[in-house]
Amino acid sequence: MQxxxxxxxxxDPADFEIPTGREVNWKHAPVARLAPLFEDVAADDRPGDPAVEYAVTAPxxxxxxxxxxxEAPRGDVFEPEDRVAAIAWRRTDEALHVRIPRDVELEAPVVVEMSGRGADRRANAHIVIEAETHARGTVLLRxxxxxxxxxxxxxxxxxxxHLEVVSVQQWEDDAVHAASHQARVDRDATLRHIVVSFGGGVVRVNPSVELAGTGSRGELYGLSYADAGQHLESQVYLFHKGAETSGDVLYKGALQGESARSVWIGDVLIGPDAVGTDSYEANRNLVLTDGARADSIPNLEIETGDIRGAGHASATGRFDDEQLFYLQARGIPEDEARRLVVLGFLAEIVQKIGIDDLEAELFDLIEAELAQEVSR
Known part of the structure; x- marks a missing residue:
């Protein structure tokens, strides 16, 4: 079903077949490596030693x-669309609920840190993030x-x-992580959703955002840096349901190393009642070495002709030789020129986060990744 x-x-997980890799939503994923997540089993929690440990810091x-x-609002928005999400729903007895009360404006982000205790240990989670009427704040998932x-x-x-949700994946190389994010944005509200994936063996974060209310806005951004053997994936869905809604989707990725892989699938649906919509989605990938592969598939479906504008774009390529020549012609060594090009390419997403400490940390991570590429 396209x-x-x-x-x-x-x-109910039983309503979904175990993926084989032929299904439209799994055909780009390494289903053999994801196989443990298809098993309908409880978390491998032990007394005093949970499979994933949580720490919440909040204003x-x-x-x-x-x-x-x-128990509301759990389930007000979320309805699983694959087997993994249905298992996480069934196997999570108590969901973490983070609520920013009405009219409250946070000066510091809420930080939810999740730390896994072993590659052989299973964990399931459901998190509900709620910004009440006229609330403003940021929630960071690490x-x-x-x-x-x-x-x-x-x-x-x-x-x-006005809510910002940032999900950062800095797993160890043997971690397997599949996440389904589903959101509803009500009248005149704004959601900024950012996915940052650097670590993990297989990381699959799929955001789905419904712009339900008139005048609502969704900004969906992503940043990934795939190394040898890593598979980093995001399937993005933006549904313009209400009138006068606006959307901006931009995901960027860099890849280096043998069998480094990224997958981005972007679906935008402008519904029949979404008159006055303005929407654009784009994905851009920079392939730094031989053996790396980026799949990029943008889709746009429009069910009304009364819109302001809609478009999509995708580009995957290597370094621009002209950019490198320009920098080298001004006395900049090749390694430094390559570094500047990559930093400039990825900085656009980093600077959208709005958390100074995290932005500095991500620039350091990019520098570390580049150092590995140069040393090869």
Missing amino acids: TRSERPHSY EAVVVGSLRAG HAGSAQFDENVEVIARDGS
Whole structure:
């Protein structure tokens, strides 16, 4: 089934076949490496030793709690569209709930740190992030260590709110992580959603955002840097449901090393009632070495002709020889010229995050990746 909006949804894992790699939503994924996540099993938690350990740091105004299945707002937005998400839903007894109360404006981000305790250990998670009416704030999800991790993230941006959700994947090389992010953006609200993937053996983060309210806005950005043997994937879905909505999707990636792989699939649907929509999606990839591969598939579906504009773009290529020649002609050594080109290419996404410490950290990570490439 090619159309993203027509895919089946269910809370029961049994309603989804175990992926074989032939399905439209799995055909670019390494299903053999993801196989542990297709098993409907509980987390490998031990007394005093959870498979994934959580630490939440939040400003005083933020309400942090838990939600069982059937306890609102858990499930108000989220409905699994694949087997992994359905397993995470069923196997997570209590979802973490982060709520920014009405009219509150946070001066510091909420930080949720998740640390895996071993590549052979299974963990499941469901997180609900809610910004109430006219609230403003940022929630940062950080993943580190190693695990086999099924994760659902449910995001609700209520009327007039401005919410930023940043998900950073810095796993060890043996980690396997599949995450489904689903969000609803209500009237005159804005959601900025950013995915940053550097670490992990296989990392698959799929955001789905519904611009439900009139005047709502969605900004979906992504940054990835794939090394040898890594598979970094994002399938992005932006649904313009309400009138006068606007969307901006931009994902950028760099790849280096034998069998480094990135996959980006972008689906934008402009519904029949989404008059006055303005939407654009783009994906750009920079391949730094032989043996690396980037798959980029943008899709745009429009069900009304009364829109302001809509478009999509995709580009994958190597270094621009003219850029390198320009820099070298001004006395800059080749290695330094390559470094400047890559930093300039990726900086556009880093600078959208708005968290100074994290931006500095990501620039350092990019520098470290480049140093590895130069040393080869």
